[in-house]
Amino acid sequence: MRTKKTTGGACAALAVAGAMVAASLAGVAGAPPAAAAPATLGLDYHCTFPLLGPQPVHVELSTDVPDHVAVGEVMPGFTVDSVSTVNAESARGLTALYATSLEGHALADATLTVPEMPDGLPVEVDSVLEKTPIPASGGFTVKGRGTSPDLTFTQAGPGKVTVGNLVLKLTPRTDDGGESGLGTFESECTQDPGQNNVLASFDIVGETGQPAEYTYALTGSSTIKASGGTIPLTGALDAKLDAGTVTAALTLEPSKAQFQLLGFLPVTADVAFTAQGGTTGTYKDGVLTTTTKVATGFPAFNAFGAIPIGGGDTCRTSEPSSITLTSAAGFDRDAGGELKGAYELASVTGCGVLTGVLGDALTGPDNAITVALTPKKTS
Template sequence: MRSRNRIAAALAVAALVAACVGAVPAAAAAGPATLGLDYHCTFPLLGPQPVHVDLTATVPDRVEVGEVMPGIVVDSVSAVNAESARGLTALDATTLEGHALADAMLTVPEMPDGLPVEVDSALEKTSIPASGGFSVKGRGQAPDLTFTQPGPGKVTVGNLVLTLTPRTDDGGESGLGTFESECTQDPGQNNVLASFTIGDTTEPAHHTYSLKGSSTLKSGGATVPLTGALNAEVNGTDVTTGLTLAPSKTQFQLLGFLPTTADVAFAAQSEPGTYKDGVLTAKAKVAASFPAFSVFGAIPIGGGENCRTSAPSDMALTSATGFDLRQGGDLKGAYALSPLADCGALTGLLSSAVTGPDNPIALTLTPDDE
């Protein structure tokens, strides 16, 4: 009986971790959360037995009204000790399988009394070694969620029902058969696994960022270091950005062998952008001017105050999914530069080295207003 007690307790730990952690919703910005809980689980022939569970999960810091959060998948691993393994093998069990049904509660402004959520987590079929302990892996997934009202949210973890089957070599059930175990959470515990904020980007908001990054002028392979600023006016999913880039310098090999330095300045005119489903897209019309070109760092060969691209070009900078306007992040894109004009006698040659399509740009935004 003591062996069965240890077996059931070890299996309960594995199933509780798999099922309870799976109840956490996804988020655009996330961080780790930990929670320890004590349960009493009722096992065949043994009655209620104490089980302690330590949970670790990735939880949301903030989500936005109307944004779909895909249900996240969380994997868990629970160690079963050698003594429990010996108890299972004594009953001719060689593998273990099953699932766990966990009760969780989601509380958000539109559901102040809470929304019950059941998460069914499968436990992988696991081989039981002849000696020593082993690990049981579990996987659970929460449903997709969309919120309609801003405010605080939280996820609490409740009770659990385990369905477990130890099996013999031929695939048949061991002496324990398939059994259910109801696990009741001990009273008086903090059972809040996750707390988060639901934001509302439908209200106009202003964000300012400093930026750092680079762009490559593809035709000549010149890398342009970039610094500057970006401000974003957000109204619902509509975004108006102001992009300012500081003057810079770049170097390339003119005609493939002449070391050339160019002063370069970008001017950007804002175009309507978007912030939707956690993705920021900033758009602008971009022109470039080249006040000076020199070879060997000293000999002027072109440029001037009127040396610039002949027409502005479209630029779209896009973030990865999960961009948080409060925290900033990375934007990437590409743009074309139209041919140069008014750069002196070598305008055509210089233009071929620094203009053309598909010039990549990558920027990192750091918030000034948070």
């Protein structure tokens, strides 16, 4: 019965605690309400309870997160909600100890990272857990709500809020207002590793609305599905981000592809890339998406690395490939990260007498591509 009691109480308290820390920090993303977009975050924790040791707990946060704020502008606070469901077993455990309500405090850790605080500012928020009635049977939900403070920023650039660990101080109470069998107890909640814990990502733009700029070195590779060949990729991406809209210039260095012609003949292809029309995309809810049209040329094909079998100045795909790359959630614009996608290579022309055979080994859909963006240092 004590097991069920503490687990249910912790789950309820965690939801409110998470909401309050999110609410108190979410003001860094403040902006006029019309610019806000819904965002949600789910996090798993293990909380250490009396007699039980670590127990799993899950919390869901939801808020309207603006895409950008302006330097020097006072941003009004907005609301963050949380909902946690306590199951029927936990409710029965609480009522078995004559508990009819739950209350307490939650001390939540979070980190605010913005240009004037690039190493992050640790923040602790002590939140009051709203008194919640426990039903005689069945599960119940605990809702939390908080409003962020007004904040102002002095430097343009990216910002984010991450939610960390929790310390809960809980008191289940009986119908007459007294404490139940467990009294008041404290529980430390550690966030499970490997999760995206970014509640809000946003841009701080200059007073005149100038976009934030990022410069990345690019490395990666592409797999040619038709022949199983690989193309190493190196280059650069110079990006500008304005209110969640990305415009960029992509540069890809010449490369060499290795593949099998006719299934047995080893061939090395010189590959030249030309980005056409620039790169466009979005950065929303921590996900970076870019789209670029790239024309691909093949200056030379060599069998066994030495015997010319085609290529030249006119050897290229008949039309550019549209390559869309997408990051996982939680992409950090300051630290860079990995993007993945797939694209189609159009038929090749102008490669000599073996154009058709070479094209069969190269062209077609579903060619996988993975790239890593690493920030370049600027002087």
